[in-house]
Amino acid sequence: MKNNKQALTIFLLLTASLVMLGSCRKEKIQPEQANTFIKYYGKGGTQKAGNVAVTADGGYILVGTTDSYGDGKQIMVVKTDQFGNEQWTKVLGGAGDDEGNWVIVSSNGNYILTGSKAEAGGSTSDVYVAELSGSGAVVGENTYGTAGKDDVGARIINATFKGVKGYAIIGSTADYTSERGLYLIKLNNNRVKEWEGKFGDNNASASSQYFGTGIQQLNDTAYISTGNLIDGITLNILVTKGRINMNTLGFNSSSSIDKSLFQSIDPTIIHANDILIEGGINKIILGDNSIGDCYITRVAADNNENILLYKPFGTSALDVSSSFNITSDGGFIIAGSTMINGNWDIWIVRTDANANPIWTKTFGGAGNDYGASVEQKSDGSFIVTGTIAFGGNATGANDVISLIHVDSNGEIK
Numbered sequence: 001m002k003n004n005k006q007a008l009t010i011f012l013l014l015t016a017s018l019v020m021l022g023s024c025r026k027e028k029i030q031p032e033q034a035n036t037f038i039k040y041y042g043k044g045g046t047q048k049a050g051n052v053a054v055t056a057d058g059g060y061i062l063v064g065t066t067d068s069y070g071d072g073k074q075i076m077v078v079k080t081d082q083f084g085n086e087q088w089t090k091v092l093g094g095a096g097d098d099e100g101n102w103v104i105v106s107s108n109g110n111y112i113l114t115g116s117k118a119e120a121g122g123s124t125s126d127v128y129v130a131e132l133s134g135s136g137a138v139v140g141e142n143t144y145g146t147a148g149k150d151d152v153g154a155r156i157i158n159a160t161f162k163g164v165k166g167y168a169i170i171g172s173t174a175d176y177t178s179e180r181g182l183y184l185i186k187l188n189n190n191r192v193k194e195w196e197g198k199f200g201d202n203n204a205s206a207s208s209q210y211f212g213t214g215i216q217q218l219n220d221t222a223y224i225s226t227g228n229l230i231d232g233i234t235l236n237i238l239v240t241k242g243r244i245n246m247n248t249l250g251f252n253s254s255s256s257i258d259k260s261l262f263q264s265i266d267p268t269i270i271h272a273n274d275i276l277i278e279g280g281i282n283k284i285i286l287g288d289n290s291i292g293d294c295y296i297t298r299v300a301a302d303n304n305e306n307i308l309l310y311k312p313f314g315t316s317a318l319d320v321s322s323s324f325n326i327t328s329d330g331g332f333i334i335a336g337s338t339m340i341n342g343n344w345d346i347w348i349v350r351t352d353a354n355a356n357p358i359w360t361k362t363f364g365g366a367g368n369d370y371g372a373s374v375e376q377k378s379d380g381s382f383i384v385t386g387t388i389a390f391g392g393n394a395t396g397a398n399d400v401i402s403l404i405h406v407d408s409n410g411e412i413k
Contacts, residue, residue, distance in 0.1 A: 035405075036381070036412040038363070039084035040390060042400035043068035047076065049401040050101050051323065051373035052385040055134075056109055058082040062385055063103035063113045064401045066091070072122070075100035075115055076401070079136060084403050088136040096122030102155045106131070107165050108189070110139055114153035114169050117143055127153040127171055127183065129191055142191045146175040151183060152211075159217045161244075165189050170215035170225050173198055180209035182227045182238065184251060195244055197251025200227075207232055214275040214286075214323075218301075221246060222254075224283055226272040229258075237272035239285060239299075257305050265310045266295065274323045282308065284326070286334065292318040296332060296355040311355035314338075319347060323373045331358065333382055335374040338362060346371040346386040346402075348410060361410040363402075364388060380408040 041047070045068030052062045059081045066076040074093035077100065080086055092098070096118025103113040110131050117128035126143035133139055145151030151173045159168035166188040173183035181200035188194055200210045214226040221244045229236040242253045259269040268289040276284040281301040288294050293314035300306040321336040330353040338347035345364035348371065351357050363369065367389025374384045384404040406412055 036407055037084050037403075037405050038412065039080070039086075039403045040388065040400045041078045041086060041089070041403070042066060042076070042398070044398055045069075046399045047387065047401045048399065049370070049372040049385045049387045050113075050115075051103060052375065052383055052403060053103055053105050053111075054375060054377060054383065055079070055105055055111075057134075059087065060084065060383060060403060061103055061105065061111050062401060062403060063100040063115070064385075064387075065099045065115075071095045072118070073097040073099060075113070075117075075128070075130070077103065077111070077113060077130075077132060077136070078401070079111075079134075080403065084405065090132060090136045090138070092130055092138070092141070093117060096125075098125070098128065099152070101153060104156055104158060104167075106167075106189075107158055109134060112156060112167055112191075114156040114171070116152040116171075119147065124148055124150045124174075125152060127151045127169060127185060129153065129156070129167070129169070129187065131191060140191055142187075144169075144185055144193055144196070145173060145183075149173060149175040150180075151175070153183075153185075154212045155215050157215055157217065159186065159223075160220055161186055161188070161194055162220065166194070167191070168215060168217060168223065170212035170227075172209075172211045172227075176200060176210075179207055180211070182210045182212045182225065182240070184212075184215070184223065184225065184242070186244070195249040195251065197242060197244070199240060199242065199251070199253050200229075200238065210238060213271075213273050216275055216277045218277065224275055224277070226275040226285060226287075228271050228273070235270035235290070237269060237285075237287060239272055239275065239283065255305070257299070261299075261305060261307070262297070262310065265307065266312060269295065271321075273321050276324065276326055278326065284332075286321050286324045286332075288320050294319050294321040294334070294336060294349075296324075296334075296351070309354060311351075313349065313351070313355060313357055315347075315360070322371055325375055327376050328380060329353075333374050333376055335371040335384060335386070337370045340364075344368040344370055346384070346388070346404070348374060348382070348384055348406070350382075350410060359410050361406065363404055365390075367399075369402075382406050382408070382410070 050063040116125040131139040271288040298309035
């Protein structure tokens, strides 16, 4: 379908995977104007968006990364009201490069985020978790990993263990038999580690690197996760179902699939970027292929890993996916990026339950803009985060975190 873009796609996706590891406008929006909006957050430096979560008061909590406050890169957390107006901003981290990747609303109403924090000396990092109160006060901070090894937290979810609420993190670690493996950490509600698992392909080469991308809990002891493998120029996926041993607290992979499962359908699959559970049983995976399209696949939760649906979708240009959610009508809403006239734009796609696109929307300007996350609100509208290259303002061109609220049809009115 896209014969001219395969080589460029592989180059761009390899580049993006390897880097995985200013004042701006803040116009106030009056209530009568606030059905939809675009807002920007950051200072004169460079910001990078993580995700957004809807808060109990109808506002939003965002996480990202900034270099606007000195000491290298730091974690930026922004709380807004329902109109996207900033209520407070918290900058976390220290000397060295830190990164904020994912934030959730805890069962106790606080905000829990994960990312990475530089170790002393700044050459390696630990998985980082912080808990903030509704007013932005730091309730607690923790790091996890192996000293001298590079460890990163990519996603965090609310999770239970022995019936007690807590959190689970998927990320990556350099403390594995291959160069880098997937890293799953289970915390209790006080952020104390209960157990951890490190996994990947024990037969992979010494240059292989796995990056965790998505996680869901199946039951008290079982999880499913997605990850991506880079091994030289080889790209692959790893979708793992694993279970914690209640006696030893060791995590064991009970089943794993890679792109070979899909060879007869699409041999070009290279990335698995997110995973959801549908109906409590089926695995729904979002990813990319090497010809510049995205895909959604539905895999049965049986021992045979039967493929119930495989649907590629995209534009005539290069497209990459970031994350997705199930919509109230059983379809999907996807955040990603698409290349238009040589530059990336934020790309939002809504599909039906069979992953057929219903509408697509793009947001951005003359620079490179990237979609990070999207959620559906209770009123059927959607809230989106992304990074926008904001040129021409008082501080010149700089990347800022954007929050975009669109209606159920993807429109800003």
